[in-house]
Amino acid sequence: MSDRALSFGRLAEDYDRVRPGYPPEALRPVVGNLVVEVGAGTGKLTALLAPGRRVVAVEPDPAMRAVLDGRGRRDVEVVDGTGERLPVGTGEASAVVYGQSWHWVEPTAAAAEARRVLADHGVLLLLWNVPDVSVDWVRELNRLAGLPEAVPEFAPLELAGFSPGEVRHVPWQQPLTVDDLVLLFSTFSRVSTREPADRDRVLESIRASLAGRSTVSYPYVCVGLVHRRTPG
């Protein structure tokens, strides 16, 4: 795995504090009793998936796994693995869910592996929390951090062995102090992997652009791509 893919672990506790959760409506497509969550990180999505089901939370980074394991949930099995190689038996899962992690996997291998572990008609749900850059001050923060300034277009993916994807959009907001918003930007891999002086300059410019505020409601759109395993 690349340095960027493993860049989260050193920041695991900050990450857990300030990264967004997920709006419950975004999880509506999840079906059945055995959910495999891939790239579970510190468990921001796991906590929402678990009630009433068994969740196998797959995470390759030991520092992220340690935070998730520390929660000690009996309905969650935390395991080492990757999207390309899931430690789950063939046909066992009712749903495979990625929260903010599909872009880290090799998609052809990961889709084939999701298909292997899913039962017929099982659901593959890919979620991303996208900052709502149609809001001026949100777009300005992304500009300062070198992150995308245009609203990204999400199109259904064509994945072998799955029905054509459906795209869902769920808008929501995360209340944050300005300190935590600056910390949030420090957890983005495109910021955290910069040279320290450059990273600090970016973070200070973000803080300066929010001068006069102590809290914000940070707007997200949670985008979901829903695919169903075709039989056979």
Ligand SMILES: C[S@@+](CC[C@H](N)C(=O)[O-])C[C@H]1O[C@@H](n2cnc3c(N)ncnc32)[C@H](O)[C@@H]1O
């Ligand atoms: C942006 S974090 C998302 C964590 C969590 N799902 C969330 O919503 O907060 C991406 C996660 O994907 C993991 N990851 C990186 N490469 C992976 C791979 N090939 N297979 C599975 N997970 C991977 C990283 O270790 C990290 O925990």
